[in-house]
Amino acid sequence: MAEAVLMDELVEEILLRLPPDDPASLVRAATVCRRWCRIVSAPGFRRGFAERHRAAPKLGFFANLSDDGDQVARFVPATPFRPRHADRLHRRALDARHGRVLLATTTWPTNLEVWDPVTDELRELPRPAPPYPLFSWNAAVLCAAHGKCDHLDCRRGPFLVVLLDNLGPEDIHVYVYSSEVGTWSGPTYGPPSPRYGGEMVPPALVGNALYFLIVRSTAF
Known part of the structure; x- marks a missing residue:
């Protein structure tokens, strides 16, 4: 039979x-x-x-730790899922959104990487646009079709990385990397900052606007 x-x-x-x-x-x-x-x-x-x-599950979160003096971005699971490489040595997790994680190397010079924890695909980006070492800065990753995409299946699609470089009270520069073009844009000049102080905490995405935290410093 x-x-x-x-x-x-x-x-x-x-x-x-x-x-x-x-x-x-x-x-x-x-x-x-x-x-x-x-x-x-x-x-x-x-x-x-x-x-x-519909709602994507929260597979876990990232903790930026020091392991025997070495910086490591560690994936802490909240479900049975475990990525192939849960520890990213000499890395700092900057942002995670739409199935992608934005990593920054902690060794000089600083490089940015976009990682997919599910497939373990790691994409190294070209050196950030500023022709000088980054000092006070932050970055975010998001779907390139944000505003038109429902983000149900865009993990493998094109993405953007937004880099905010806060040089000083009169010098906020914003650069955008496009995975489709493979290069960084030229600088867009933002509003003056009250003082130095771009904080490296995950930016907030509200609607179509990204919000970076800039802390006012106080002189004594």
């Missing part, structure tokens, strides 16, 4: 119901056979999975 085989549509409906807070379950499903791997890897499946579960 021939063995019954589920149609692809039924297999997909079953796999779409796997818990979203455990991406490893999809990886395990993809190793069952080539057919399941093809179903799980299809762009339509990823979109359908995101539409079914």
